[in-house]
Amino acid sequence: xxxxxxxxxxxxxxxxxxxxxxxxxxxxxxxxxxxxxxxxxxxxxxxxxxxxxxxxxxxxxxxxxxxxxxxxxxxxxxxxxxxxxxxxxxxxxxxxxxxxxxxxxxxxxxxxxxxxxxxxxxxxxxxxxxxxxxxxxxxxxxxxxxxxxxxxxxxxxxxxxxxxxxxxxxxxxxxxxxxxxxxxxxxxxxxxxxxxxxxxxxxxxxxxxxxxxxxxxxxxxxxxxxxxxxxxxxxxxxxxxxxxxxxxxxxxxxxxxxxxxxxxxxx
Amino acid sequence: xxxxxxxxxxxxxxxxxxxxxxxxxxxxxxxxxxxxxxxxxxxxxxxxxxxxxxxxxxxxxxxxxxxxxxxxxxxxxxxxxxxxxxxxxxxxxxxxxxxxxxxxxxxxxxxxxxxxxxxxxxxxxxxxxxxxxxxxxxxxxxxxxxxxxxxxxxxxxxxxxxxxxxxxxxxxxxxxxxxxxxxxxxxxxxxxxxxxxxxxxxxxxxxxxxxxxxxxxxxxxxxxxxxxxxxxxxxxxxxxxxxxxxxxxxxxxxxxxxxxxxxxxxxxxxxxxxxxxxxxxx
Amino acid sequence: xxxxxxxxxxxxxxxxxxxxxxxxxxxxxxxxxxxxxxxxxxxxxxxxxxxxxxxxxxxxxxxxxxxxxxxxxxxxxxxxxxxxxxxxxxxxxxxxxxxxxxxxxxxxxxxxxxxxxxxxxxxxxxxxxxxxxxxxxxxxxxxxxxxxxxxxxxxxxxxxxxxxxxxxxxxxxxxxxxxxxxxxxxxxxxxxxxxxxxxxxxxxxxxxxxxxxxxxxxxxxxxxxxxxxxxxxxxxxxxxxxxxxxxxxxxxxxxxxxx
Numbered sequence: 098x099x100x101x102x103x104x105x106x107x108x109x110x111x112x113x114x115x116x117x118x119x120x121x122x123x124x125x126x127x128x129x130x131x132x133x134x135x136x137x138x139x140x141x142x143x144x145x146x147x148x149x150x151x152x153x154x155x156x157x158x159x160x161x162x163x164x165x166x167x168x169x170x171x172x173x174x175x176x177x178x179x180x181x182x183x184x185x186x187x188x189x190x191x192x193x194x195x196x197x198x199x200x201x202x203x204x205x206x207x208x209x210x211x212x213x214x215x216x217x218x219x220x221x222x223x224x225x226x227x228x229x230x231x232x233x234x235x236x237x238x239x240x241x242x243x244x245x246x247x248x249x250x251x252x253x254x255x256x257x258x259x260x261x262x263x264x265x266x267x268x269x270x271x272x273x274x275x276x277x278x279x280x281x282x283x284x285x286x287x288x289x290x291x292x293x294x295x296x297x298x299x300x301x302x303x304x305x306x307x308x309x310x311x312x313x314x315x316x317x318x319x320x321x322x323x324x325x326x327x328x329x330x331x332x333x334x335x336x337x338x339x340x341x342x343x344x345x346x347x348x349x350x351x352x353x354x355x356x357x358x359x360x361x362x363x364x
Numbered sequence: 365x366x367x368x369x370x371x372x373x374x375x376x377x378x379x380x381x382x383x384x385x386x387x388x389x390x391x392x393x394x395x396x397x398x399x400x401x402x403x404x405x406x407x408x409x410x411x412x413x414x415x416x417x418x419x420x421x422x423x424x425x426x427x428x429x430x431x432x433x434x435x436x437x438x439x440x441x442x443x444x445x446x447x448x449x450x451x452x453x454x455x456x457x458x459x460x461x462x463x464x465x466x467x468x469x470x471x472x473x474x475x476x477x478x479x480x481x482x483x484x485x486x487x488x489x490x491x492x493x494x495x496x497x498x499x500x501x502x503x504x505x506x507x508x509x510x511x512x513x514x515x516x517x518x519x520x521x522x523x524x525x526x527x528x529x530x531x532x533x534x535x536x537x538x539x540x541x542x543x544x545x546x547x548x549x550x551x552x553x554x555x556x557x558x559x560x561x562x563x564x565x566x567x568x569x570x571x572x573x574x575x576x577x578x579x580x581x582x583x584x585x586x587x588x589x590x591x592x593x594x595x596x597x598x599x600x601x602x603x604x605x606x607x608x609x610x611x612x613x614x615x616x617x618x619x620x621x622x623x624x625x626x627x628x629x630x631x632x633x634x635x636x637x638x639x640x641x642x643x644x645x646x
Numbered sequence: 647x648x649x650x651x652x653x654x655x656x657x658x659x660x661x662x663x664x665x666x667x668x669x670x671x672x673x674x675x676x677x678x679x680x681x682x683x684x685x686x687x688x689x690x691x692x693x694x695x696x697x698x699x700x701x702x703x704x705x706x707x708x709x710x711x712x713x714x715x716x717x718x719x720x721x722x723x724x725x726x727x728x729x730x731x732x733x734x735x736x737x738x739x740x741x742x743x744x745x746x747x748x749x750x751x752x753x754x755x756x757x758x759x760x761x762x763x764x765x766x767x768x769x770x771x772x773x774x775x776x777x778x779x780x781x782x783x784x785x786x787x788x789x790x791x792x793x794x795x796x797x798x799x800x801x802x803x804x805x806x807x808x809x810x811x812x813x814x815x816x817x818x819x820x821x822x823x824x825x826x827x828x829x830x831x832x833x834x835x836x837x838x839x840x841x842x843x844x845x846x847x848x849x850x851x852x853x854x855x856x857x858x859x860x861x862x863x864x865x866x867x868x869x870x871x872x873x874x875x876x877x878x879x880x881x882x883x884x885x886x887x888x889x890x891x892x893x894x895x896x897x898x899x900x901x902x903x904x905x
Contacts, residue, residue: 146798151801169802177795182793182795184799185796186895187817188894196805196813197804197805200803200804200805201804230897230901230902231897244803248803394737397734398740401737401738401739401741404738422761480657480660480661482657483658483661484661484662489881490832490878490881491873492835492839492873492876494839495854495870495874496870497843497854499680499866501858502858502863503680574748578750578751578752581750582750582753582840585753586752586840586843593750599756605760608756612753612757615750616745616749619747619748619750620744622748
C-alpha cells in the first residue's frame with residue numbers, strides 16, 4: 098500500500114549539509130494504523146513531508162499503491178501539528194472542510210453530505226458557521242481531522258497532531274482517531290514523540306533512531322482492538338510494550354542500536 | 365491624511381515566516397540581485413530613448429540625466445535647494461513630533477479626554493493636507509510658512525495616532541501595579557506609559573518623516589516655495605527635461621535616505637524592545 | 647442605560663460642536679479678509695456647490711479618483727502577487743520599487759504631463775503612478791508572509807492555481823493589501839487635487855485654486871471644507887469595507903491576544 102524505500106534527505110545549507118534522514122525503508126499495509134515514534138529532532142516531520150509529497154527526497158522513493166509519489170497524491174490527507182496554522186482563518190468551519198472537496202470537484206449535494214458527516218463524526222455538529230479561531234485548540238484540531246476525513250483519503254498522515262493540546266483533550270482525540278480508523282477502514286500513519294500515545298494508538302509501532310535517521314525497530318502491538326484510556330493503559334501488556342519502546346528510544350538517543358534492529362524487523 | 369510609505373506598518377505577523385532565516389550567502393545574493401535590478405533600470409532608461417521606442421524629448425537617456433545632475437551638483441543653487449527642502453522638512457517634522465507626542469500622551473493618559481476627542485480626531489485626520497494649499501498661499505505666499513503649514517498638518521496625525529495606539533497598548537497589569545504602589549500621574553507617565561509607547565512613537569516618527577518630505581516637496585512644487593520642488597517646476601516650465609528628471613531622482617534619493625535613517629534610528633533606540641527584534645505572533 | 651447612551655453621544659458630539667461654535671463665534675465679527683465669518687462661508691456654500699457645479703467639477707474629480715485608484719489596486723495586487731511569489735524576482739525588483747515609492751508622488755506630475763498631455767488620462771495616470779507603490783509593496787510583503795503550514799496544507803489538498811490564488815494568497819495577504827490600499831487612498835486624493843491644480847479646466851482642485859486666485863475667499867473656504875468632507879467620507883467608506891473584508895483578521899488577532 099504505502100512503501101518507503103531507501104529514503105534519504107539531505108538539507109544543503111551554504112556552509113553545512115544536514116542529513117536529516119539517512120536510510121529509511123518500511124511498508125504499511127492497507128488498513129493498518131502505524132505509529133512512527135522517535136526522539137525529538139529525528140527527522141519525523143521531514144519523513145512525513147516526503148511521504149506527503151511536500152518535499153522531494155534526496156534519494157530513495159515513496160510508493161503509494163505502487164506509484165511513486167512526486168507531488169501531493171490524490172488519495173492522501175495530512176493533519177498537521179499546528180492546528181492554528183493549518184486551518185484557513187478567513188473561512189468558516191464548514192468552508193474549511195468543504196474547500197478540498199470543492200477542489201476535488203465533488204458535487205454540491207454530496208459535498209454537503211460529506212461535510213456534515215465528517216463534522217458529526219468528530220463531534221462538531223453545530224459549529225459549521227463558526228470561524229476556527231473561535232474554537233478551542235482541541236476543537237480546531239477536530240476541524241482539521243474532519244477536513245481530512247471528509248476528503249475520503251486512502252491514507253491519512255498525522256504529524257504529531259496532539260502535541261499542542263492539553264492532556265484531557267488529547268485522550269479524547271486519541272480515542273477519536275481509533276474510532277474513525279475502525280469505522281472508515283482508512284490507512285493511518287501517525288507520527289508522535291509520545292511513547293504512550295504510540296503504543297496506545299498503533300497496531301504497529303515503528304521506532305526511529307536519532308538523526309541521521311534509520312528504522313530502529315518495528316514492533317507489532319498485540320493489544321486487543323477495543324482499547325480505552327482506563328483499562329488499556331493499566332494493562333500489563335501495555336506497560337511491557339511501552340517499556341520496550343522506551344528502552345529502544347533511549348538507546349536510539351545514545352546512538353547505540355543493535356545491527357539486527359537496522360534490518361527493521363522485530364517480529 | 366497623507367502618504368504613509370511603509371509596508372511594515374501592518375505586518376500581519378501570523379506565525380513565523382518560512383525561509384525567514386537568511387544565511388550570509390543568501391543575503392549577499394539578494395544584494396547582488398538588487399543591484400542588478402537597479403542596473404537594469406538604468407540601462408533600460410538609456411536604451412529606450414536611444415532606440416527611439418520612447419522619444420528622448422519625453423524620456424532622456426540615463427547618461428543625459430546623469431550629466432544634468434553632475435552639472436547641477438556644481439552649482440551652489442542646487443545645494444541651497446536641497447538645504448531649503450531639508451530645513452522645511454526638519455522644522456515641520458520637529459513641530460509635528462513634539463505636538464503629536466505631547467498631545468498624544470496627554471490625551472492617552474486621561475481616559476475622558478481620549479473618549480471626548482476620538483470623534484474629532486477621526487474627522488480631522490482624513491482631511492487631505494493639500495486642501496490647505498490655497499489657504500497657505502493666501503497666508504504665507506511662497507514663504508517657509510506655507511511649507512510648514514502643510515508639513516506639520518500632514519505629519520502631526522501620523523505621530524498622534526501612533527502615540528495613541530502606544531498608550532492603548534500599555535500593559536494593564538503594569539498600570540495597576542503602578543497605581544497600587546501609589547505612583548502619581550507624572551510618575552506613571554514617566555515609568556509605565558512612556559516606555560510602553562516608545563516603539564509606537566518611533567514608528568510614528570518614521571512614518572511622519574516620509575510624509576513630511578512628500579509635503580515639503582509638494583508645497584514647493586505647487587506653491588513655489590524655494591527648494592527642490594520649486595526647481596522641478598522651473599525645469600518643467602523651461603522645458604529642461606533632463607534636469608527635471610535629475611531633480612526627481614534627487615527627491616527619490618532623499619526619500620530613500622530618510623527612510624533608511626529613520627529605520628536605523630528606530631533600531632538603535634529600541635534595540636532592547638522585542639517588537640523590533642522580531643515581530644512575534646501574539 | 648439611557649444615561650450611558652446619552653453620555654456616549656455627548657462624548658462623540660461634544661468636542662466637534664464646541665469647536666464649531668468657537669469657530670462660528672470667534673470669526674463672527676472677523677474683519678480679516680482671509681478668515682471670513684463662518685456664517686458667511688456657510689451661507690455661500692449652497693450657492694457655490696450647486697447641482698451644476700457638482701456635476702461639472704466634483705463628479706469628474708471623483709471619477710478620475712475612482713479610475714486611478716481601481717487601476718492602481720489591480721496593478722499593485724497583480725504585480726505584487728507575482729513578485730512576492732518568487733524570491734529572486736523580489737530580490738531584483740525590491741530596491742527599484744523602494745526607490746519609486748520614496749519619490750514624492752506629486753513630482754511625477756510634470757513627467758506624466760510630458761507623456762500624457764493634460765487630459766483626463768494624465769490625471770488618472772498620475773493617480774495610478776502614486777498609488778500603485780504602497781499597494782504593490784504591501785502585497786509583496788503579504789504574499790511573502792503566507793504561513794508555511796497553511797501553504798503546505800493547501801498543497802497537500804491539491805489546492806493549486808486559481809483556487810490557491812483566491813483562497814490562500816489573496817486572503818492571507820489581505821491585511822497587508824488593505825493597509826497598502828489605505829495608504830494609497832490618501833495619496834489618491836492628494837494627487838487628484840494636485841493634478842487638477844497643475845493643468846485642468848474642471849475639477850475640485852482646479853475650482854478651489856480658481857477661487858483663491860480670484861480672491862473669492864468664502865467660496866475658497868467652502869472648497870476646503872468640501873475637500874475635507876470628501877476625505878472623511880472616503881475614509882469612512884474604506885473603513886466600512888475594511889471591517890467587512892478583515893473581520894476574520896480582527897477576530898483572529900483578538901483571539902490570539904486573549905490566549
